Amino acid sequence: MNNPRGISVVICCYNCALRLPETIRHLAQQEVPAHLPWEIWIVNNASSDNTVQVAINEWQKYSSTGIEFNIVDEPTPGVLNARIKGINCARYEYLLFCDDDNWLNPSYVATAFEIMDANPEIGALGGCGEIVAEEPIAIDETLLSRLNANGPQHWAATDHWLYSAGMTIRKSIFMELAKHGWSLITTGRTGTNFLSGEDAEICFMFYLRGYQIAANNRLTFKHLIPVKRQSIKTIIDMAFWLSYSYYFLYGYIALINKEPVSLNDLSTRLLKSHSLSLLRSLQAVMMQVLKKGKRPTLEQRCTVLRHYGMVSSIIKNRKQVINHQQHIQQVLNSVKQGANA
Numbered sequence: 001m002n003n004p005r006g007i008s009v010v011i012c013c014y015n016c017a018l019r020l021p022e023t024i025r026h027l028a029q030q031e032v033p034a035h036l037p038w039e040i041w042i043v044n045n046a047s048s049d050n051t052v053q054v055a056i057n058e059w060q061k062y063s064s065t066g067i068e069f070n071i072v073d074e075p076t077p078g079v080l081n082a083r084i085k086g087i088n089c090a091r092y093e094y095l096l097f098c099d100d101d102n103w104l105n106p107s108y109v110a111t112a113f114e115i116m117d118a119n120p121e122i123g124a125l126g127g128c129g130e131i132v133a134e135e136p137i138a139i140d141e142t143l144l145s146r147l148n149a150n151g152p153q154h155w156a157a158t159d160h161w162l163y164s165a166g167m168t169i170r171k172s173i174f175m176e177l178a179k180h181g182w183s184l185i186t187t188g189r190t191g192t193n194f195l196s197g198e199d200a201e202i203c204f205m206f207y208l209r210g211y212q213i214a215a216n217n218r219l220t221f222k223h224l225i226p227v228k229r230q231s232i233k234t235i236i237d238m239a240f241w242l243s244y245s246y247y248f249l250y251g252y253i254a255l256i257n258k259e260p261v262s263l264n265d266l267s268t269r270l271l272k273s274h275s276l277s278l279l280r281s282l283q284a285v286m287m288q289v290l291k292k293g294k295r296p297t298l299e300q301r302c303t304v305l306r307h308y309g310m311v312s313s314i315i316k317n318r319k320q321v322i323n324h325q326q327h328i329q330q331v332l333n334s335v336k337q338g339a340n341a
Helices: 020-028 051-060 079-089 108-118 141-147 171-179 198-208 232-256 263-292 298-340
Strands: 007-013 038-044 068-073 094-097 102-104 122-133 167-170 212-225
Touching: 007 020, 007 079, 007 108, 020 051, 020 102, 038 051, 038 079, 051 068, 068 079, 079 094, 079 171, 079 198, 094 108, 094 171, 108 122, 108 167, 108 212, 122 141, 122 198, 167 171, 167 198, 171 198, 171 298, 198 212, 198 232, 198 298, 232 263, 232 298, 263 298
Parallel strands: 007 038, 007 094, 038 068, 122 212
Antiparallel strands: 094 167, 102 212, 122 167
16 A cells, blocks of 8 residues: 555535535534544536535635645546546545535544554445435435435445445555556446446456455445436436446456356347346236226336346447456456566
8 A cells, every 4th residue: 555544535526516515514524533634525527517616615614624625627527537536636545435415424534444444355345325305305215215325235245336425445456457457347427328337347346356345334424315316207217227337347247256158148148138028028018008008107117128228238338348358357467467576
């Protein structure tokens, strides 16, 4: 570890002027021991609103805290680009990704440092989010919880991934992989493009590098869901895009699971399975509409779009995903050779 011990909080911002004040307030209220160095980085990702000015004005209210507060621009749209900018700018070894709608509990920063510092085998550490729907609440919160960071991440140790909200990683691992040429296949969300999964991709690569992926329920935070995201359309769109994005990660998944067949054969198997499920789902919807005169339920619509998302992604992206798996293996081999040199 060549980076100083401490925590760098990275907030990737795209048009988040309305959400930033409360997020910044919760950061200013962190109860961090005096001996623990930490800083905050606001990464302005091609915002067209007054995100930067709001960040400056808000932090002036808390400037007496003595915490180093930085703002940097990343003009290329895409949350992955913003994350990489934050990683490169960060001074400290532990990087805490705080979304612009995350309200960290007062002990979050100190606890994340404590856990990461005491457990060098952990490469990425997640927390436990709790959804807070902005009022007036437009949709049932149980529906929102399906598609947003919410609740304990009990799958972290077995499935080896975390949601990015509140996730802490080791900068040295990321930089080592980058040094050996690693590039991510997921871009993160850009405007109306909801391709996601860069958080899971980072976790998968860290796991393949030999590190544990963990979550701790002491790390709690509130996750604000704005009214504009409380819509049936958003839920339906995300049902498609989450499934579409998931296929991009199969290069990692196949390596982690040590699949006995090639990724091409695995993709063919997935395509057949999801195509059949898509046809069955569509048939069920048509029968309900034509025979019973009932509109499809939200769950039925989401099921159709989940299968359609996977089918569409395999058809369009199969070659890219297969090539990227070869890239992953080359990077891991290069890192291993470098360690043995």
